Amino acid sequence: MHLDFTSEQRLDGDRGGDVIEREFTLGDIPGILWTPAPAPAPAPASPSTPLPLILLGHPPLGLRPMYPRLVDRARHAVAEGFAAATIELPGIGDRPRWDALEQARADLGRVMRAGEPVGDEIVDALVLPLVDRAVPEWRAALDALLALPGIGGPVGYSGGVISIGIRLARVEPRIEAAALFAGSFVPRTMFEEAREVTIPLHVLLQWDDEGNERQAALDLFDAFGSKEKTLHANMGGHSGVPRFAAEAADRFFTRHLK
Amino acid sequence: MHLDFTSEQRLDGDRGGDVIEREFTLGDIPGILWTPAPAPAPAPASPSTPLPLILLGHPPLGLRPMYPRLVDRARHAVAEGFAAATIELPGIGDRPRWDALEQARADLGRVMRAGEPVGDEIVDALVLPLVDRAVPEWRAALDALLALPGIGGPVGYSGGVISIGIRLARVEPRIEAAALFAGSFVPRTMFEEAREVTIPLHVLLQWDDEGNERQAALDLFDAFGSKEKTLHANMGGHSGVPRFAAEAADRFFTRHLK
Numbered sequence: 001m002h003l004d005f006t007s008e009q010r011l012d013g014d015r016g017g018d019v020i021e022r023e024f025t026l027g028d029i030p031g032i033l034w035t036p037a038p039a040p041a042p043a044p045a046s047p048s049t050p051l052p053l054i055l056l057g058h059p060p061l062g063l064r065p066m067y068p069r070l071v072d073r074a075r076h077a078v079a080e081g082f083a084a085a086t087i088e089l090p091g092i093g094d095r096p097r098w099d100a101l102e103q104a105r106a107d108l109g110r111v112m113r114a115g116e117p118v119g120d121e122i123v124d125a126l127v128l129p130l131v132d133r134a135v136p137e138w139r140a141a142l143d144a145l146l147a148l149p150g151i152g153g154p155v156g157y158s159g160g161v162i163s164i165g166i167r168l169a170r171v172e173p174r175i176e177a178a179a180l181f182a183g184s185f186v187p188r189t190m191f192e193e194a195r196e197v198t199i200p201l202h203v204l205l206q207w208d209d210e211g212n213e214r215q216a217a218l219d220l221f222d223a224f225g226s227k228e229k230t231l232h233a234n235m236g237g238h239s240g241v242p243r244f245a246a247e248a249a250d251r252f253f254t255r256h257l258k
Numbered sequence: 259m260h261l262d263f264t265s266e267q268r269l270d271g272d273r274g275g276d277v278i279e280r281e282f283t284l285g286d287i288p289g290i291l292w293t294p295a296p297a298p299a300p301a302p303a304s305p306s307t308p309l310p311l312i313l314l315g316h317p318p319l320g321l322r323p324m325y326p327r328l329v330d331r332a333r334h335a336v337a338e339g340f341a342a343a344t345i346e347l348p349g350i351g352d353r354p355r356w357d358a359l360e361q362a363r364a365d366l367g368r369v370m371r372a373g374e375p376v377g378d379e380i381v382d383a384l385v386l387p388l389v390d391r392a393v394p395e396w397r398a399a400l401d402a403l404l405a406l407p408g409i410g411g412p413v414g415y416s417g418g419v420i421s422i423g424i425r426l427a428r429v430e431p432r433i434e435a436a437a438l439f440a441g442s443f444v445p446r447t448m449f450e451e452a453r454e455v456t457i458p459l460h461v462l463l464q465w466d467d468e469g470n471e472r473q474a475a476l477d478l479f480d481a482f483g484s485k486e487k488t489l490h491a492n493m494g495g496h497s498g499v500p501r502f503a504a505e506a507a508d509r510f511f512t513r514h515l516k
Contacts, residue, residue: 195424207480207489218476221491222465230503231465231491233479244513245488257504 003144003204010037011071013087014079021071026141030063030086030094034074034183037148050152052257055138055168055175056086057160059184060130062093068159073158073246080250081258083151087141089161090133100129123185127163131190135167143252159204162220163190170198172237177256178202179249182217183209183238194223202252204245209238259285261402267422268295269329272337279329284399288321288352289345292332292401293408308410311403313426313433314344315418317442318388321349331416338508339516341409345399347419348391370459381443385421389448393425400432404438417506419477421448427455435514436460437507440475441496442468451483457467459487460510462503467496 003026011019011034018037023030036050054077058066063086070086077084091098104126111118138157143209155175157168165180172195179202201224205217221231230252234245261284269277270293276295279320281288283301293309312335316324321344334516335342349356369376396415396416401407413435422439428451459482463475479489488510492503 207487227493228500229465229493231489233489233491235485235487242486244509251502 001140001144003141003148005033011075012179013037014075016079019078021073021074022140023111023209026087026137028095029087029137029141031085031141032063032070032074033083033085033144033145033148034071034078035083036078037082041142048150051081051083052154052253053083053085053142053151053157054156054253054257055142056084056158057165057181058089059160060089060092063088064093067251075094076246076250077253082253082256083145084142084157085141085145086216087137088172089130090137091130093116100125104129120188120231124187124189127161127185127187128189130161131163131167134161135171138168139172142172147172152180156252156253162186163223166190166193166197169199175199177253179252183212186216186220191220191223194220195225198225200228200252200256201226202249203229203231203240204249205231205233206236206241207233208235231253259287259291259398261399261406263291265335269321269333272333274337277333277336279332284345284395284402285305286353287345287395287399289343289399290321290328290332291341291343291403291406292329292336293341294336294339304407307435308396308408308412309341310338310412310511311343311398311400311409312414312416312515313400314342314416314425314513315439316344316347317418318347318350321346322351330500333443334504335511338512339416340511341403341405343399348395358383359498362387378446382445382447384445385419385445386447388419389425391422392419393420393429396422396426397430400430404432414477414511414515420444424448424455425460428456433457435511437462437510439499440478441442441470444474444478449478449481452478453483456483458510458514461487461489461505462499462501462507463491464491464496465491466493466495466501469496 003024005022007023009021011021013019020035020037022033056073067253074084088095091101098231107122155174156177157165157175158179160180162180165178168175169178176201180204203221234242261282263280263282265281267279269279271277278290278293278295295442315333332342349359365380378472411463413432414435415433416437417439423436427436435458440461440463443462492500
């Protein structure tokens with residue numbers, strides 16, 4: 001798939017240098033790439049080293065509503081010397097609706113409003129097709145992003161739907177480290193896939209996440225086959241990941257990708 | 259109790275400046291204090307700010323065998339701008355034997371060699387008297403250490419027998435943050451004490467610690483009453499805490515004590 005840039009703007013960086021934000025389309029998939037702004041004109045031209053890349057995962061709520069948090073994470077990543085990129089998930093945001101996904105989300109909503117337990121079939125119907133469709137798209141994005149001048153890898157994957165992260169970590173050899181957020185439903189079969197993951201992992205768990213089954217998150221952490229895996233559990237609820245936890249994830253990527 | 263220094267030597271620091279190591283006695287309790295070496299003579303005399311202090315806990319194996327690991331942790335702490343200190347535990351090392359403790363350790367050894375489960379009575383007999391005796395001694399050490407010129411607090415407690423850390427965090431208001439190692443037997447009653455701990459906590463768990471009950475460690479983490487509590491779980495077995503985990507504990511103390 002071909003990557004076309006559709007817009008470019010300059011943002012203030014997290015500390016020091018500015019950030020270039022470029023929206024793109026990959027076929028019909030919208031995405032965003034963030035890179036450090038080049039040094040101002042009269043500075044001595046240095047042969048620029050290709051940047052390691054962090055793929056920013058996100059929950060299936062759409063790039064637009066997620067933008068404020070994504071740009072915050074991207075600014076961090078760029079300040080640490082990474083390029084950062086994300087793409088929209090299938091069936092979400094401005095992308096064409098997808099009946100099976102809509103149905104699964106409606107079923108989940110109904111069960112949760114009724115206060116019933118969320119059964120395996122609903123989780124499977126909600127997550128597995130999303131993983132099956134999204135993962136090849138993220139891999140295609142990787143092909144296109146790594147072909148751009150100045151972006152060279154290695155590649156990390158961070159956050160978002162944890163099952164997408166697990167599948168990517170298992171099948172995509174260019175991803176060398178992953179920071180996963182254990183905060184969403186995980187289909188049973190993903191525990192088997194987790195055993196086949198061997199790259200270094202940094203797993204974030206919000207201990208008091210009301211909507212998340214803590215024991216499943218701990219079982220998943222236990223299942224990962226990686227020799228280096230770290231679990232960071234914090235307080236603050238589902239969306240209250242403390243700032244110091246985000247910084248710890250930065251350091252994890254710095255340790256493994258640079 | 260009076261603190262008397264009995265020896266002093268200069269050690270290489272972890273990065274940059276040297277470390278002064280002073281052995282002391284507090285009554286009949288041996289201890290060690292580590293502080294940054296003063297800047298060399300002709301440097302401009304700056305009014306020195308009193309140092310925050312980290313108390314270094316350790317397992318009940320004696321200060322001498324634990325010295326290499328303690329001095330490593332102390333070098334780290336001093337490089338981060340802390341004073342660090344430790345004292346011997348009652349009944350351990352060069353301190354007078356203590357029949358009840360010897361008996362409890364013998365009982366534990368017998369049960370473990372027989373491959374039997376370690377019952378609550380053995381854990382209670384082993385840990386509770388140690389906590390009851392050690393905690394007042396650490397508080398007395400705090401009185402003496404904070405009275406020294408150049409040491410001003412705030413105070414953190416780090417590592418060692420976790421039940422001693424829990425009790426200290428609960429009863430000693432001068433301790434403002436604690437990094438605890440969930441790697442030893444915890445009496446049932448300590449779970450109740452844990453609920454009354456409210457200071458920021460950084461809890462380290464070795465996920466694949468053969469000699470440690472993981473579920474008890476997770477239950478203990480859950481029990482702590484602190485609004486800010488973080489669990490860091492890593493691989494590497496009981497004594498294989500990775501270097502990056504030690505650095506994360508340093509950053510926890512820097513965030514809370516400086």
